[in-house]
Amino acid sequence: MTARLIDGTAVARAVRADVGRRVAELVAGGGTAPGLATVLIGDDPASEVYVRNKRRLCTEAGMADLHRHLPGDVDQATVAALLDELAADPEVSGILLQLPVPAHLDSEALLSHIPAEKDVDGLSTANAGLLAQGRPGLRPCTPAGVMALLADQDVALSGAEAVVVGRSVLVGRPMAQLLLAADATVTIAHSRTRDLAAVCRRADVLVVAAGIPGLVGADAVKPGATVIDVGIHRTEQGLRGDVDLDAVAAVAGAVTPVPGGVGPMTIAMLLANTLTAATVQQGRPSR
């Protein structure tokens, strides 16, 4: 068997186009265009690239780019004051503090200045709590992107066996919560899991976010399963994921490639979150 390759680039493009249409509808209906405040501290080249992409796609979707750049030696109180100002500004629908921040700053303390309703990364304690309780809130972008890919592929989740490899706050934990909310039977595997391959073989839907190149091979995949690879690693052969793509494609029903799978979905979901935040703040029904 040869697995279908899930085209995350195409799905992400469709999500961004949908966000763009809904932004236009919001504005046409008398609302205000959503505004995303990206906050970048210092000049780390990788962070600059990420922030530039977020700003470009935000503008493309018809949202206001409210970027703020602070020098790398800025003090904690100044950043906190900026975040408080953005939190109070009605033009700002979402605030994204680009991580990592320079080592002399306390990122946890800074993130607590972003109110839950503007936390478009969905990583605050408040939004994590809402997700854990199955209540509406802003969802972390990468796991939300995985859910959007599964929906695009019409993967049935109710009653399905889902295995998530990894338990990070960024991906594994919220991923498991989202699958649970979709009525899957969810197992979380991690670095202490005994016989990882056997646990993974139970999965109808296998989501891998362990940060280990090639961790999941063909022996860990049930024939016909849907395999989602969240890992991304720069290797001498180019970008690779946590899944051994060539081997797994011979067994799985569908699999995301790296690059071009989950990666492009993350910014698309950031834009979707910013629109949701704006819609809620403007007292309009959100979808």
Ligand code: ADP
């Ligand atoms: P991400 O940023 O994708 O969430 P991290 O590198 O922060 O990834 O987290 C890696 C996660 O993967 C950890 O939660 C850890 O428990 C899990 N993990 C690490 N090694 C293994 C392993 N050998 N098998 C399964 N899970 C693992």
